[in-house]
Amino acid sequence: MDVYQEYKSKCCTADQAVQVVKDGDWVDYGMSCAYPTALDKALARRHSDLKDIKVRNAISCHAVAILEADPENRTFTYNLWHCSGIDRKYLDAGRAYHEPMLFRDCGSYYRRGFAPVDVAMITVAPMDKHGNFSFGLTNGCTQEMLDAAETIIVEVNPNMPVVFGMGSDHIHVSKVQAIVESQEAVSLAPNREPSAIDKQIAENIFPYLHDGITLQLGIGGMPNALGILIAESDLKDLGMHTELMSDGYLDLYKAGKITNDKKPFQRGKGVFSICMGSKELYEFLDHNQDVLSAPMHYVNNPETIRQLDDFISINSCIAADLYGQVCSESAGTRHISGTGGQLDFVTGAYAADHGKAFLAMPSSRVDKKGVRHSNILPKFTAGDIITTPRTQAPYMVTEYGVANLSGLATWQRAEALINIAHPDMREDLIKAAEAQRIWRRSNKI
Template identity: 40%
Template sequence: MANSVSLDHPNEPADVLEHIPPGADVIVPIQLGEPVTLLDTLEAHAESLEGVHIHRMDPYLRRRYIDGEFPGRLEHVDYFLGAGSREAFWAGHCDLVPNHFSEMPLLLRSSTKCTIALAAASPPDEHGYFSLGTNADYTAAFIGEIPFFLEVNEHMPRTFGHNQLHISQIAGWCRADRPLHEVPPAKPDDRDHRIAASIAERIPDGACLQIGVGRVPNALLASLRDHRHLGLHTEAISDGVLDLVTSGALTGTRKRQQRNKHVATFAVGTKRLFDWLDDNTAVTMEPVDWVNDPRVVANEPNFVSINATSEVDLMGQAASETIGGRYWSSSGGQADFARGAMYSPGGQAFLVLHSATSDGRSRINPRLTPGSVVTTLKNTVDHVVTEYGVAELRGRSLAKRAESLIAIAHPEHRDRLTAEARKAGLLH
């Protein structure tokens, strides 16, 4: 296989079809790692395919195969609903497999044939190595195990870490010239800044951070610029990290693993971030079954995990993948990092949410909305944060938990929550 692949003569996109037998299970990276041209090719030739399933998380783009246009020939299996698959799932056109992000490679190995990986990549270097660029995720875990067919995009930054493939390791590659999909940083509002301030004052210098993407994370990153010796060991790296590095706050000098390196498993942001990532040896992209492994996370002292949730009940159960009882995303790495932070010496985990929805409904309730699923168990949840403060739950009784959560609920709902907590036997 490898000897027929040449750096000087790329393949045609249609050559990928030679590697897609009937019943194939195709692995595609999360988000920006999508090889757009190769998936276009599979859709264009879907009538010649048989029983092919594409396994991936969080697709940005809506696609014909995701929308169920090729039943029995080319179908989508999702592991985290994204903008490109959410409506298709609601309409019954694709499946969703529950998972912890850290376990994705294990799940794929045990439940699929792992026929081939199709991925976007940066151009090869002079030594014949390709980089998966913005991605490592679950896909990089299969380097050396299964064939890869790469779509080389001139706009993909070259990154370092365990996301490199040599020309001898791939089944083929083709060229593309397409700017990467950009996600501008979400602008925080006053509630987000208040949440961020409550967390920032609890983060010591030298802490190692896992922080998500969104308004509260952006507010928090901005509020940490006066900290020093912070480290990064995170799922997604975003634009906010750049300013933290520039300010001198984020250095990684106190980390125990990958010291002096900013560790992530994928990137999401703007061209500014992509340009910063390109040939940046301070950043290392690692497979998710290492980055998100709670046992790896626990090895970092003072690990701080910050993630968003959509609803919390008065016992501390957090529903983070459904909204109003309807599936919106999936578990991702929230529980991975919450568990890891629990065992980290000095570790802390924060779940953040606004106290109420845009139409005034409380996000803290006596019980979760029917149809909602628990993402992070009450036994694992450490802190819950709203714009009204921090509820410390770890090691507290059900009554103390209910009191703490009611105290950070929206003021308009506190009396009702107290009455309902008494009725439920949580408060006496």
Template identity: 40%
Template sequence: MELDRSKFVTPEVAAERAVRSGDWVDYGFGGGYPELMDRALAARKGRLTDVKIRGGLVIRPRIEVVECDPEQISFHYYSWHLGDYERKLQARGLVQFLPMILRSLPCLYRDRHIRCDAAFVPVSLPDDQGYCGLGISNYAWRTIFQSARTVVFEINERLPRLQGVDGSHRVHLSEADYIVEGEHEPLPLRTYRDPSPTDLRIAQLVAQEIPDGAVLSLGVGSVPFAVASMLADSDIKDLGCHTGTISDAFLRLFQKGKLTNSRKEVDRGYATWNLAMGSQELYDWLDREPGLFRPSDVDYVHSPERIGQMSNVISINGGVELDLMGQENAESAGARQLSGIGGQLDFLEGAFRSKGGKGFICLNSTHQKKDGTLKSNIVPCIPAGSVVSAPRTMIQYMATEYGVVNLTGLSLLERAQAMASIAHPSFREELLRYAGEHFGTR
């Protein structure tokens, strides 16, 4: 189709026209990343002041606007969710964290609680009608760029080209103010360490709780991946996918014939997701078989109401520590931010609403301190300064290598006793003593 060719400009021209001093610029979330625009904006260091960039869960090796300006003369970087690389930047004082629940993010832009002056949106190669896919990061892009003053589409030739069911994952070139092209680096890959014997024991306990036809939401980390591997090698049938991030765990289930999506009451026959993060093989799968997927934005994927319309939703996430009331810290070590809450609360609530659904928080019962001693990850109370990511009213199932407990409907004393029962044996007496002193009958 005929397009306005004047919209096609170099990244340098787009950066010059789109960004002014004092602006807020959105880079997006996850593996989709506007690397050409990032480089072009970084080249304007010294000619701009107080430009604030939002991103999150970045797994690339560099963010040029940050690395080129450690004195923060021109640029300040903010993250919704710290990835591995952003944690390193945080240690250097180069990133500021923005707390949020992922499902609420579109409302912040739509209702103008926050502003976006320039949106740098990575898109796939267009088809002959001018439609592009949103690659591996649907995020909340449509809501964001509809609220933005200036929209730049960065065509990345390496992104999967799927556009989703009924256009759930597509945009049109006419929606951009500027369009940039160029050669890109290979897509960033996300790998995870091999599961430890403790991780495998937790995964085994959780896998036993998953029925045929379950709809899986898997967080990142070794335990969810181990659960998927066990299910792939089991006799289970007809699993579904409705998840924030689709990963190689789902690819393995598909390869073993376990992921059919045939029993889902919502998006039957499709794997539903918002982000994709994993190996090149995963990205090739998305590109090769687009008819298997319904990628969509966070308003759709993370809606607890929609998740609750499906039966047997199983949400599996990790945590840092839990206390005897069931409060969970999933994202900090004291006041030091480690990651973010992301969609964990969305899927915990969705699993609560689901008939037969179960929301699991999985963690090793202990971790080893620098001096070699063990510290319990089940604690009497979340220590001062640490984050309470999920309230006690939202935690349903808790799993360690010592067992699985369901906290639903239990009193404070009963919850504490249940938590202590799956703590490391060396800490159970101390935890039960605290429970008796603080939650016992008066």
């Protein structure tokens, strides 16, 4: 049987494909843009005849059909490696649950049997003449998840770009049990416009950048602001090595800033593990030999990052305390996102020759009542999840400046962080530091 005959023999409707799911199963969806939208809808239609179905995913980009069809969660339990804004709504309502992890280790949970998979469902690009389906925008830990699965269903979508990879970037038709053809829109990530504070934070980071660096950017207004600064600057010969590729990188490619020519390995190739962004970004990636996808266990491995001289990592956080502990995933006990790759890149960037990691946040926030609250706290006491421990605290950035915490004593950290806090909050922070015995009498502010 040739690959086209095999393809045809395995084709079925989404409703037919999800009949394989049985009571008590663990079902894994392809994370972020590999989300199997048609299969999710079909599984939702079975909510009344199934029991105790656990679904695992990460970074939902639109409403989750199984949860919308099962508002009391009688059938489906939704579990998340990492959380989007949409996921936060489900978490806030007690309708979804977080699975803590470091992204570099996520695949190992599947390999070691800690994350069982009865049925895997992922969106892929159309089959090539060799019988291969490209994973497209999501490499991540897809291969490990599929290797652990008892049954594999692919949702073939012509809207998914073909992306070349270093490995673990495709699956052959012989290894799938069912094929569903789909025309669903591939998920897009909203491109947040930078705020005035985002722009100021970006301006504070920019002086640390220079020609030939390899850059890892997160997603959001601040990375977009920094991308604009770089695109309009004289910087050149930048490299890309990132867990998540967003439109900020597209701007840098279009401006000719990213060449990847100075990277010590994978020269001429930008490397990412997951991509989320605009349709224009996805079109840019389709069959583009300048960019490679790679598994998360490689991209986020500190040993990989260590070998990239002049590596610069820039990510966002939610809050920090005067000891240098950093929270990037919860506000008190309210879950916001996840550890993701932050600690991976903080660790790797520090180990790289001339490497630097920056964690950025607004110095304060204003609540619905108009009351200002500092994002630099005396100490964490409300259940906030510590993402980066104080022993690895890197360069901290607000709109008021940059504080390099590496090697500093507790009193030095307190002084450095208070110096970049909102001016209205500094006096109270000093009093707290004094009470916590981390304020030296000769400190200046």
